Amino acid sequence: MIVDNYHKVQEELANIAKEGEREAAELIVVTKTQETHRVKPLLELGHKRFGENRVQEAKAKWPDLRETYSDLELHLIGPLQSNKAQEAVALFDCIQTVDREKIARAIAKEMDRQGLTPSLFVQVNTGEEPQKAGISPADSLEFVAWMKNDLDLKVRGLMCIPPADENPGPHFALLGKLANEAQVKDLSMGMSGDYGIAAKFGATHVRVGSSIFGPRA
Numbered sequence: 001m002i003v004d005n006y007h008k009v010q011e012e013l014a015n016i017a018k019e020g021e022r023e024a025a026e027l028i029v030v031t032k033t034q035e036t037h038r039v040k041p042l043l044e045l046g047h048k049r050f051g052e053n054r055v056q057e058a059k060a061k062w063p064d065l066r067e068t069y070s071d072l073e074l075h076l077i078g079p080l081q082s083n084k085a086q087e088a089v090a091l092f093d094c095i096q097t098v099d100r101e102k103i104a105r106a107i108a109k110e111m112d113r114q115g116l117t118p119s120l121f122v123q124v125n126t127g128e129e130p131q132k133a134g135i136s137p138a139d140s141l142e143f144v145a146w147m148k149n150d151l152d153l154k155v156r157g158l159m160c161i162p163p164a165d166e167n168p169g170p171h172f173a174l175l176g177k178l179a180n181e182a183q184v185k186d187l188s189m190g191m192s193g194d195y196g197i198a199a200k201f202g203a204t205h206v207r208v209g210s211s212i213f214g215p216r217a
C-alpha cells in the first residue's frame with residue numbers, strides 16, 4: 001500500500017514534468033507521526049529524502065535509521081524555536097522554515113560552531129494568516145538579502161503553506177515570483193492535496209505525507 005502510493009505520487013510528478021518539459025519536483029516524504037516500520041519499506045526502495053516537522057520527534061527516529069541507510073536527506077518543515085537551533089543544525093540537512101531574524105541568527109551561530117552547512121529555505125506566509133509561521137511576502141525580499149549579506153548565509157529557496165481553504169495556485173505563483181526577485185532557485189510547495197498543482201507552478205520540492213501513508217491518526 002505505502003509503496004504503491006509512493007510510486008503513484010512519483011509517477012504523477014514525472015508525468016507533470018514531462019508535460020511541462022522540466023525536471024520533476026523532488027519528493028520529500030513527510031514521516032511525522034509515522035512509526036519507523038512504516039517508513040522502512042521506502043528506505044528499502046532507496047528513497048532518500050524525508051521531512052519531519054518536530055525536532056524532538058526527528059531526533060528520536062532518524063539517527064538510528066541513518067546508521068543503516070546512508071546518504072539520507074532530512075528536511076525540517078515545521079516551525080523552529082531558537083533554543084532548538086543547535087539540535088536542528090546537528091540533525092537536519094535542510095531547514096525549510098527560517099522566517100525571522102532571531103532564528104536566522106541562531107542557525108548561523110550553530111552552523112559556525114558545529115561546522116555544518118544545512119541548506120536553508122525561507123518560509124513565506126503567502127496568505128498572511130496571523131496564526132501561521134512565515135515571513136510576510138512584503139518583507140521576504142529584504143529578509144533574504146539580509147541573510148545573505150549580514151549573516152553570510154546561502155538561501156536555497158522559498159517555502160510556503162497556502163491557506164487551507166483557498167485555491168493554492170495564486171499562492172504558488174506568488175512564491176515563484178518572490179523567489180525570482182530574491183534570486184533564489186528552489187521552491188518547496190505542495191502537499192498531499194495540491195502537489196500536482198504545485199508541480200505545475202514550478203515546485204522543485206513537494207512535501208507529501210498522507211497521500212503515501214494514509215490519514216494521520
Ligand SMILES: *Cc1c(COP(=O)(O)O)cnc(C)c1O
Nearest residue numbers: 030053077191192207208209210
Ligand atoms: C504535515 C506537513 C506536510 C504533509 O502534509 P500531507 O497533507 O499529509 O501531505 C507538508 N508540509 C508541512 C509543512 C507539513 O507540516
